[in-house]
Amino acid sequence: MSRKLWIPIAAVAALVVLGSAGAYVYFFSGLRTSPASLALSSPSASSTASPTGSTTATGGTGTWQIGSGSLVGYRVKEQFAGQASTHEAVARTGDVTGQVTITSSGGTYQMTSAKVTVQLSNLASVDQVAGYNVTNRDRIVQRSLNVSSFPTAVFETQNVTLPAGAETGQAVTVSVPGTLTIHGVTKDVTATLQLRVSGSTAQIAGSIATNMTDYGISPPSVGFTTVQPAVTVEFQLDLSKG
Known part of the structure; x- marks a missing residue:
């Protein structure tokens, strides 16, 4: 090969190497962000005007429907x-339906039943990784979940006594045992949640810690990315009286 031909080829090769290195540095530069966990919204001024708001000792009883604005999603660690450090991948969907029934006895609230159904095909990534289109992950997740055969995830619970304060519109924290069905598999889980009733509206937010392998789902591993099996299911549910 002549020297005249070798010089431009070498220059092109150098540019390719430098470009690849630059892309690698950019991708792994630490420019990765994940949104905060789902939580109760700040109460409105009207609901905080007095300690009891507009909720009476029986005002929160009845059947509550999950409405628009609700979100359910997941968090997993990507390596x-x-x-050395992991990145927290986060995806969410607003395609959520269900209802919660609350009764009162002797001044104590009880969540007698609750069912939440999520359409998994509409989960969309909301975190950011510099140099990478995170929506590509969503297709991998849909394949792993086999959404064509198992399109929904369902959480159900019943007969949970709510802490004191729920009847007066205070935000209360409670552990809720129930079942979670994903990928055609149902497992016992515990949801840690906060609940606040305010007049004719209510909000529930919290999370469930689980493991994808419990549901027959293998952690995805694609190229230079592996996924840890631990999963946090998170939710923020806006409800109105049915």
């Missing part, structure tokens, strides 16, 4: 090759 990128050559990186």
